[in-house]
Amino acid sequence: MTATHALPRHDRRATGPGGLPRLLQAMDLDAHLDAYGPPPYRGARQLIEVVAAAGLTGRGGAGFPAARKLTAVAEAGRRAVVVGNGAESEPTSCKDKQLLWIAPHLVLDGLQLAAEAVGATRAYLYVHPHPGLHQQLGSALAARAAAGLDRAEVQLMSAPPRFLAGEESAVVSRINGGPALPRFKVPPTFQRGVAGAPTLVHNVETLAHLAQIARGGASWFRAAGTAEEPGSMLATCRRADGTSRSPRRPSARHSASCCGSPSCPARRSWSAATTAPGLPARTPLRCRWPTPGCARPARQSAPGCWPRCRPAGAASPKRSGSCATWPPSRPANAAPASAASPASPPGSPSSPRPGRALGSAPTWSGGRGWPNAAAPATTRTAASASCAAPLPCSPASSPRTRTASARPQATARSCPSPSASPPAKPTGPDR
Amino acid sequence: MNQQLRVNPIACTSHGLCAELLPERVSLDEWDYPIISSEPIPPGLRKAARRAVTDCPALALLLTERR
Amino acid sequence: MSAITASTALWYASRATGIISLVLLSAAVVLGITVNRQGRLPGLPRFAVTGLHRNLSLIAVLFLAVHVLSAVADSYVSISLAATIIPFVSSYEPFWLGLGAVSLDLLAVVLVTSLVRSRIPRRAWRAVHWLSYGLYPVAVVHSIGSSTDLQSGWLLTVTVACLAAVAGAVVVRLRRSTTAVPRFRRVITALDDAAAGSAAGRQAAERGARR
Numbered sequence: 001m002t003a004t005h006a007l008p009r010h011d012r013r014a015t016g017p018g019g020l021p022r023l024l025q026a027m028d029l030d031a032h033l034d035a036y037g038p039p040p041y042r043g044a045r046q047l048i049e050v051v052a053a054a055g056l057t058g059r060g061g062a063g064f065p066a067a068r069k070l071t072a073v074a075e076a077g078r079r080a081v082v083v084g085n086g087a088e089s090e091p092t093s094c095k096d097k098q099l100l101w102i103a104p105h106l107v108l109d110g111l112q113l114a115a116e117a118v119g120a121t122r123a124y125l126y127v128h129p130h131p132g133l134h135q136q137l138g139s140a141l142a143a144r145a146a147a148g149l150d151r152a153e154v155q156l157m158s159a160p161p162r163f164l165a166g167e168e169s170a171v172v173s174r175i176n177g178g179p180a181l182p183r184f185k186v187p188p189t190f191q192r193g194v195a196g197a198p199t200l201v202h203n204v205e206t207l208a209h210l211a212q213i214a215r216g217g218a219s220w221f222r223a224a225g226t227a228e229e230p231g232s233m234l235a236t237c238r239r240a241d242g243t244s245r246s247p248r249r250p251s252a253r254h255s256a257s258c259c260g261s262p263s264c265p266a267r268r269s270w271s272a273a274t275t276a277p278g279l280p281a282r283t284p285l286r287c288r289w290p291t292p293g294c295a296r297p298a299r300q301s302a303p304g305c306w307p308r309c310r311p312a313g314a315a316s317p318k319r320s321g322s323c324a325t326w327p328p329s330r331p332a333n334a335a336p337a338s339a340a341s342p343a344s345p346p347g348s349p350s351s352p353r354p355g356r357a358l359g360s361a362p363t364w365s366g367g368r369g370w371p372n373a374a375a376p377a378t379t380r381t382a383a384s385a386s387c388a389a390p391l392p393c394s395p396a397s398s399p400r401t402r403t404a405s406a407r408p409q410a411t412a413r414s415c416p417s418p419s420a421s422p423p424a425k426p427t428g429p430d431r
Numbered sequence: 432m433n434q435q436l437r438v439n440p441i442a443c444t445s446h447g448l449c450a451e452l453l454p455e456r457v458s459l460d461e462w463d464y465p466i467i468s469s470e471p472i473p474p475g476l477r478k479a480a481r482r483a484v485t486d487c488p489a490l491a492l493l494l495t496e497r498r
Numbered sequence: 499m500s501a502i503t504a505s506t507a508l509w510y511a512s513r514a515t516g517i518i519s520l521v522l523l524s525a526a527v528v529l530g531i532t533v534n535r536q537g538r539l540p541g542l543p544r545f546a547v548t549g550l551h552r553n554l555s556l557i558a559v560l561f562l563a564v565h566v567l568s569a570v571a572d573s574y575v576s577i578s579l580a581a582t583i584i585p586f587v588s589s590y591e592p593f594w595l596g597l598g599a600v601s602l603d604l605l606a607v608v609l610v611t612s613l614v615r616s617r618i619p620r621r622a623w624r625a626v627h628w629l630s631y632g633l634y635p636v637a638v639v640h641s642i643g644s645s646t647d648l649q650s651g652w653l654l655t656v657t658v659a660c661l662a663a664v665a666g667a668v669v670v671r672l673r674r675s676t677t678a679v680p681r682f683r684r685v686i687t688a689l690d691d692a693a694a695g696s697a698a699g700r701q702a703a704e705r706g707a708r709r
Contacts (some may be wrong), residue, residue, distance in 0.1 A: 184439040448545045490620040
């Protein structure tokens with residue numbers, strides 16, 4: 001993976017219900033500013049209130065309410081420090097790494113907003129060593145510095161590639177110059193952490209959600225998920241043999257890219273490793289498993305089940321090599337109506353994003369606007385409306401049978417010819 | 432105000448004195464590491480708890496004020 | 499054998515308490531190593547080993563105080579109080595008494611830090627306590643050199659026995675600390691092994707899947 005990999009421009013069209021996926025939209029700084037605008041600094045108290053109303057909980061595994069952590073550090077009374085913890089350390093999880101790779105500016109926005117909320121002028125981004133990721137993040141930070149977006153100074157820290165290096169007290173110990181091993185937290189980190197200052201340690205996914213909540217508001221965040229566990233969350237889907245990468249030559253055996261649906265027959269060959277506790281069954285999971293040669297599914301055939309990409313009209317899923325490739329070949333401002341016409345290629349696919357809207361209307365109000373929460377997220381079909389309910393998915397079934405279904409489908413979209421080279425997938429240890 | 436006994440699990444080297452000095456709150460697992468109950472320390476046990484804290488060879492116990 | 503008269507009582511008291519302090523100090527060092535190695539004494543609970551170490555040390559300090567003060571008070575030889583604290587300034591046997599002063603100073607630091615043990619940082623207390631390994635040999639050399647009592651007879655036997663006990667305990671302590679991997683390193687090794695194990699397992703599974 002070279003450091004010069006250019007992130008594609010993001011596709012602002014809506015996808016699944018609740019505007020999913022939310023985080024995994026690959027953007028470089030220009031695309032990010034185009035979509036989101038600069039970080040909405042507006043004072044500590046406001047942000048904490050919005051986060052509290054949104055009910056954001058930590059996405060690092062503990063699920064602690066983010067607003068309480070923010071309040072505790074903000075009220076500590078001294079100059080605080082913020083740490084973005086991207087060292088997930090779970091051997092089978094790589095969601096944080098993917099997020100940092102694909103959408104680093106969301107995370108960095110969240111880091112800046114959290115720093116403003118607790119009154120910090122120093123921030124750290126703590127990441128496992130990974131070829132290319134540090135350079136990627138370094139160049140992202142440099143681009144932001146050049147654009148004058150950041151108020152807190154961010155330092156990139158390397159975490160040792162081992163379990164427990166991502167534990168909160170281990171993070172603080174490492175940043176303080178000691179070993180990345182847990183310490184006895186007395187006094188607790190939010191009172192005494194990095195260099196004796198009150199320290200806020202948040203998972204990078206939590207920070208990314210925070211960046212979106214600051215713009216979209218609490219009700220937007222709560223549009224996905226359940227009342228008890230609002231919002232969306234990232235999870236790593238792995239097959240039972242431990243691999244999470246798709247094979248180079250797709251075969252019928254590997255045609256299943258479905259995950260998450262508990263009654264999915266392909267699930268027996270899957271094991272989902274998630275770092276989020278109590279993942280509600282109703283929240284559609286997104287497989288971060290990049291299908292080779294294809295970055296997005298052509299159609300959503302069953303709720304909660306994300307079939308692999310295949311070109312319109314293709315009979316066999318094995319021919320997915322001719323699907324839309326990543327990076328895309330057209331700019332992001334594709335009109336949604338063009339999705340219905342086979343002639344016009346679709347908008348830029350970004351990271352593998354299953355659950356694409358089915359002939360949907362965009363939710364983005366254009367430009368730097370934020371999706372209008374009141375507008376329908378998608379032109380829902382009966383099938384996708386029940387996306388929250390897990391239904392059996394049969395990814396091994398022939399797509400020919402699906403073509404006959406009455407569900408509106410986005411197969412009207414044609415995948416552009418594979419002009420671009422196969423996407424440079426983030427490789428490296430799947431830890 | 433209630434006091435609570437806590438152990439620093441990283442400093443503890445399983446000497447096991449605490450279970451002998453404060454058996455009402457501390458029991459030992461199969462490797463002689465302490466399992467401390469989260470019940471508060473009543474005034475009658477405070478002296479024993481203080482002794483456990485000062486006698487621990489690894490200085491791994493501490494008494495915290497419980498809100 | 500000379501009779502203990504009023505004038506020599508203090509001198510004898512100093513010598514006697516000195517010998518007793520040495521024996522008690524030897525026992526304290528051996529018990530301290532026993533505590534560190536989590537050893538048990540037959541029939542005694544764990545806290546008794548620690549308690550015995552602390553109490554014997556305190557009694558040794560008491561006897562040592564009597565030893566020092568009686569030596570100062572005795573008029574047979576002039577040993578100033580300053581000479582008991584500042585090494586090598588005594589007019590009588592400056593070298594041997596100087597060694598005694600050194601070990602007394604070290605013992606004073608160890609004593610004070612141990613009395614406030616729960617209030618000072620753990621590492622600070624441990625670092626100072628390590629001085630015990632230094633003060634004991636110095637005290638032994640002082641004992642042997644400053645009077646002829648321990649150089650012959652059954653007191654020599656007692657001295658040799660104390661030395662042997664402490665030397666044996668120190669050998670045990672050194673063997674464990676040189677052969678045992680420090681906990682810090684054990685943790686890191688265990689974590690790395692776990693990661694390597696899971697990676698190897700994954701690779702084996704991938705190889706199996708490809709076949």
